[in-house]
Amino acid sequence: MLQINNLVVQIEDKRILNGLNLTVNKGEVAAIMGPNGSGKSTLSYVIAGREDYEVLDGEILLDGQNLLEMEPDQRAAAGVFLAFQYPLEIPGVATMTFLKASLNAQRKARGEAELSTPDFIKRVNAAAAKLEIQKDMLKRALNVGFSGGEKKRMEILQMALLEPTFCILDETDSGLDIDALRIVSEGVNTLREAGRGFLVITHYQRLLNYIVPDTVHVMASGRIVKSGGKELALELEANGYADYRQSDAA
Amino acid sequence: MADIAMIKTAAETGLANLFAITKSLLPGDAAHREDAFRRFSERGLPHRRIEEWKYTDLRALLRDAAPFAGKPTEADIAAAEALDGPLTAIDSIEAVIVNGHLVRAPAALPPGVEIVPLREALGSGHPLLARMGAVGHAHDNAAYALNAAFMSDGAVIRIAAGTHVERPIHLRFLNTGATPFATATRVLVHVEVGASVTLLETHAGPGGVGYQPNGVVEMVVDDHAKVAHMRLNAEGSDALALSTLTARLGAKVAFDSFNLVAGTQVSRHQVYLAFAGEGSNAGIRGATMINGTQHADTTLVIDHAAPGCTSRELFKTVVDGQATGVFQGKIIVHSRAQKTDGRMMSAAVLLSEEGTMNNKPELEIFADDVQCAHGATCGQLDEDLLFYLRSRGLPLKEAEALLLESFLAEPIGEGIVHEDIAAALTGVIDGWLRARG
Numbered sequence: 109m110l111q112i113n114n115l116v117v118q119i120e121d122k123r124i125l126n127g128l129n130l131t132v133n134k135g136e137v138a139a140i141m142g143p144n145g146s147g148k149s150t151l152s153y154v155i156a157g158r159e160d161y162e163v164l165d166g167e168i169l170l171d172g173q174n175l176l177e178m179e180p181d182q183r184a185a186a187g188v189f190l191a192f193q194y195p196l197e198i199p200g201v202a203t204m205t206f207l208k209a210s211l212n213a214q215r216k217a218r219g220e221a222e223l224s225t226p227d228f229i230k231r232v233n234a235a236a237a238k239l240e241i242q243k244d245m246l247k248r249a250l251n252v253g254f255s256g257g258e259k260k261r262m263e264i265l266q267m268a269l270l271e272p273t274f275c276i277l278d279e280t281d282s283g284l285d286i287d288a289l290r291i292v293s294e295g296v297n298t299l300r301e302a303g304r305g306f307l308v309i310t311h312y313q314r315l316l317n318y319i320v321p322d323t324v325h326v327m328a329s330g331r332i333v334k335s336g337g338k339e340l341a342l343e344l345e346a347n348g349y350a351d352y353r354q355s356d357a358a
Numbered sequence: 359m360a361d362i363a364m365i366k367t368a369a370e371t372g373l374a375n376l377f378a379i380t381k382s383l384l385p386g387d388a389a390h391r392e393d394a395f396r397r398f399s400e401r402g403l404p405h406r407r408i409e410e411w412k413y414t415d416l417r418a419l420l421r422d423a424a425p426f427a428g429k430p431t432e433a434d435i436a437a438a439e440a441l442d443g444p445l446t447a448i449d450s451i452e453a454v455i456v457n458g459h460l461v462r463a464p465a466a467l468p469p470g471v472e473i474v475p476l477r478e479a480l481g482s483g484h485p486l487l488a489r490m491g492a493v494g495h496a497h498d499n500a501a502y503a504l505n506a507a508f509m510s511d512g513a514v515i516r517i518a519a520g521t522h523v524e525r526p527i528h529l530r531f532l533n534t535g536a537t538p539f540a541t542a543t544r545v546l547v548h549v550e551v552g553a554s555v556t557l558l559e560t561h562a563g564p565g566g567v568g569y570q571p572n573g574v575v576e577m578v579v580d581d582h583a584k585v586a587h588m589r590l591n592a593e594g595s596d597a598l599a600l601s602t603l604t605a606r607l608g609a610k611v612a613f614d615s616f617n618l619v620a621g622t623q624v625s626r627h628q629v630y631l632a633f634a635g636e637g638s639n640a641g642i643r644g645a646t647m648i649n650g651t652q653h654a655d656t657t658l659v660i661d662h663a664a665p666g667c668t669s670r671e672l673f674k675t676v677v678d679g680q681a682t683g684v685f686q687g688k689i690i691v692h693s694r695a696q697k698t699d700g701r702m703m704s705a706a707v708l709l710s711e712e713g714t715m716n717n718k719p720e721l722e723i724f725a726d727d728v729q730c731a732h733g734a735t736c737g738q739l740d741e742d743l744l745f746y747l748r749s750r751g752l753p754l755k756e757a758e759a760l761l762l763e764s765f766l767a768e769p770i771g772e773g774i775v776h777e778d779i780a781a782a783l784t785g786v787i788d789g790w791l792r793a794r795g
Contacts, residue, residue: 156749159741184751196746200764206750209760214751249764266750 115166126330142327185217187273257288264295281315293318313345328352372423386480394506424538427457438532450528458541470521476512493604508542519550526556533563554584609635626655643769649678677713
């Protein structure tokens with residue numbers, strides 16, 4: 109489903125990704141672990157289409173479509189969803205308004221009819237209930253005054269509502285207490301299905317106790333340096349990243 | 359050193375000629391008009407070396423003085439009334455002013471409300487005319503003085519003590535014509551003790567015609583009265599529109615004024631507000647959307663002459679194309695105006711490389727126990743917010759529109775309690791954003 113070939117990316121003349129290769133299959137949950145500065149967040153932004161990065165080489169294919177030739181909103185309509193590490197606060201835009209605008213923009217881009225308001229509200233309420241999101245939160249400005257845990261749950265709510273085919277979770281566990289971690293993980297797990305792929309980016313093995321990955325990849329200095337099954341995460345937890353840090357500097 | 363006489367511009371000469379021809383035809387006290395025109399002509403059209411007009415060089419912008427529009431024909435009135443504004447749907451007490459002439463007064467007025475055509479009031483020497491010019495700061499202002507010299511019609515409105523006027527009073531200033539013309543309208547509103555009223559203004563006119571409206575609304579608001587004022591500038595694409603609001607507030611007054619600029623080649627909206635009694639609250643807010651080579655100026659003078667008053671000013675400007683926005687806000691706190699609380703904010707978003715925003719906040723504080731603050735920001739839409747919205751599927755223009763709408767809606771949300779009016783004005787903002795494509 110997602111295939112990244114020899115991806116080379118820089119920002120302001122600083123090379124961040126150095127010929128990264130990665131394949132995530134349909135229905136697979138792939139975890140990426142790695143030390144700070146290894147390029148994990150850059151990878152998530154480049155897949156989602158953030159403009160600050162300069163792609164020097166390589167390709168990112170989603171079901172054969174070259175994402176690098178698409179605008180961020182086109183990528184979203186094609187099925188890409190990035191759950192942000194730091195979800196943004198948007199003063200003055202009610203959460204409901206934002207959710208409806210997003211969903212209908214994607215449907216429009218795919219040539220589907222816009223959802224009626226009652227249908228939309230039904231879907232939002234169902235997704236919100238699963239994630240223990242209070243209804244009054246949906247009336248407030250998006251993420252404004254939300255706690256860290258509420259913001260992350262709101263990201264998962266968006267994911268559930270937009271039904272993407274490929275989900276990227278960028279350090280979704282950061283800033284979460286145990287209860288919030290459980291709620292968020294359950295939200296993700298209910299979305300696991302045969303047609304959907306996940307890329308779970310994390311520093312810590314802890315999240316992977318809740319969202320059990322099919323594959324684990326270790327990233328260092330802008331490329332995948334080791335891949336394995338879920339046991340690789342436990343190995344990293346025990347030994348740390350020392351073996352991989354600066355392994356191929358210069 | 360000898361006085362150096364400035365050479366008159368074509369527009370200044372034109373205005374002098376127009377005044378010589380029309381002054382005997384205009385109603386009311388000729389001496390007042392003579393005095394007003396003298397105040398104007400002593401200094402002529404203001405230019406960029408006059409601090410108050412630093413960013414709006416009227417001498418350069420007003421090339422020719424257009425002739426004042428005559429009394430409209432039935433066909434003119436029909437054409438003008440076809441200009442359907444978003445506030446027309448609001449159930450209101452409506453007066454229609456076409457090309458500077460009041461052509462339709464409200465059919466029936468609720469008890470306690472008096473509306474007299476200005477032309478009639480000037481002719482008969484209406485006692486309320488003595489309340490004109492209640493805010494001294496406006497007196498020598500060029501736009502105000504020109505209006506005082508040339509005012510042809512408008513309305514004198516009195517809201518009797520204790521009257522709560524349920525429906526808004528809507529003044530529709532409509533313009534029509536195929537060649538440039540000028541208008542000078544004056545509205546004087548006296549809101550007596552404990553009365554409350556909502557006043558709407560719509561200003562609209564033809565596109566592609568360089569007409570020159572210069573309107574003044576003066577309000578005298580007595581103790582414990584309440585005024586909500588909403589103004590929509592939807593003048594035609596080539597108009598040069600000058601407008602002045604003066605308000606003199608008594609004690610314990612609640613006063614809110616909102617101005618939406620959604621058109622017009624050149625506009626300058628001036629607000630002169632004077633707190634004359636203790637414990638009053640005023641909110642002066644506005645939203646401006648400009649593109650192409652449009653120029654929109656908002657200039658405020660908030661005069662805290664009495665203690666314990668609160669003023670809130672919030673202005674939002676969106677600048678696209680090569681347009682120029684101007685915000686000048688001055689808060690004066692007199693030495694006796696202790697416990698003044700004044701806060702002023704102007705925020706602008708520039709959508710293009712060539713757009714300009716000039717922000718000039720000024721505080722003159724002569725009292726020691728006051729809270730005053732001002733802020734001015736000018737920037738682009740936040741790239742991170744745009745990316746976040748786009749990553750959820752919103753195309754760039756839609757993402758921009760969502761952020762701009764929330765940016766522009768803040769002054770509406772803060773000041774306007776009448777939901778239908780707020781919705782109608784928000785609709786104007788949406789329309790402008792959609793027209794961006």
